[in-house]
Amino acid sequence: MDISKFFSTIGEIGIKNIFFMLFTILFAIFYFFYALVISKQVRVMDKALQDKYNWLILFITSFQVTVSLILLIILILTIFFI
Amino acid sequence: MENNNKKSSAFYSYCLNPQVKFDTNEEGEKVSLLVRSHPFTQINWVLTSVLLFILIWIINPFIKNFFDLKQIFVLNLFFYVFVASYIWINVLNWYFNAGIVTNRRVIDIDFYSVIYKEITVAQLGKIEDITVKSGGFFGSYFDYGSVFIQTAGSAVNVEFINVPHPSKIAQIINRLLGKKHGYQ
Numbered sequence: 001m002d003i004s005k006f007f008s009t010i011g012e013i014g015i016k017n018i019f020f021m022l023f024t025i026l027f028a029i030f031y032f033f034y035a036l037v038i039s040k041q042v043r044v045m046d047k048a049l050q051d052k053y054n055w056l057i058l059f060i061t062s063f064q065v066t067v068s069l070i071l072l073i074i075l076i077l078t079i080f081f082i
Numbered sequence: 083m084e085n086n087n088k089k090s091s092a093f094y095s096y097c098l099n100p101q102v103k104f105d106t107n108e109e110g111e112k113v114s115l116l117v118r119s120h121p122f123t124q125i126n127w128v129l130t131s132v133l134l135f136i137l138i139w140i141i142n143p144f145i146k147n148f149f150d151l152k153q154i155f156v157l158n159l160f161f162y163v164f165v166a167s168y169i170w171i172n173v174l175n176w177y178f179n180a181g182i183v184t185n186r187r188v189i190d191i192d193f194y195s196v197i198y199k200e201i202t203v204a205q206l207g208k209i210e211d212i213t214v215k216s217g218g219f220f221g222s223y224f225d226y227g228s229v230f231i232q233t234a235g236s237a238v239n240v241e242f243i244n245v246p247h248p249s250k251i252a253q254i255i256n257r258l259l260g261k262k263h264g265y266q
Contacts, residue, residue, distance in 0.1 A: 035167075037197070041193075048191060049178055
């Protein structure tokens with residue numbers, strides 16, 4: 001990309017908006033990995049203590065991973081396409 | 083010991099003869115008691131979560147001047163996700179930090195920040211002393227406190243912190259110890 005075109009594109013979007021995009025995307029990616037780590041750890045804990053409500057805990061943890069993935073997709077769509 | 087399986091009090095934080103298993107469960111080992119922190123001791127993070135939910139409603143009118151509608155939507159989404167995760171990690175910490183008393187040993191399962199795991203086991207035969215500490219206005223009113231189980235030698239001591247009915251827990255362990263040593 002031509003350097004002057006690149007800077008004019010940045011100027012059109014605005015520095016504040018670019019920082020916002022970067023921050024939100026990074027946050028969503030981190031949150032997705034965090035949800036994956038929690039999910040893995042909950043599976044370990046499920047083996048350590050097998051109680052009657054563990055199915056609910058596992059379900060909510062899987063739900064959290066799904067939400068984090070949906071959040072990432074929504075963000076990408078919101079920022080780049082809408 | 084009476085079988086009051088259905089009797090679990092204080093939001094499932096004190097269960098007699100529960101149907102639970104743990105990873106080092108031995109053949110023929112029967113769980114007599116499962117304890118978790120008293121729900122009242124979780125009030126800090128519950129109140130913090132409520133305050134955070136209120137905070138977003140207070141902040142929203144102020145950030146309207148700095149961000150457009152799309153960005154406010156994204157920020158709100160993040161904030162709700164953050165608060166939900168905060169609640170969830172605290173629920174997990176409460177749920178998986180448990181104390182178990184079986185007919186053979188006393189087990190303390192601890193998960194620090196969900197990422198670190200520590201399981202302390204004390205054989206009934208090695209228990210030397212049981213200390214119950216309970217105090218304060220709320221501790222007395224809601225009947226919760228801590229049970230410290232000291233073992234012989236250099237073995238690690240077991241602690242049940244802020245558990246419901248600490249005196250009853252000590253009583254149950256003493257009864258099991260009595261059976262183990264043939265006093266009862």
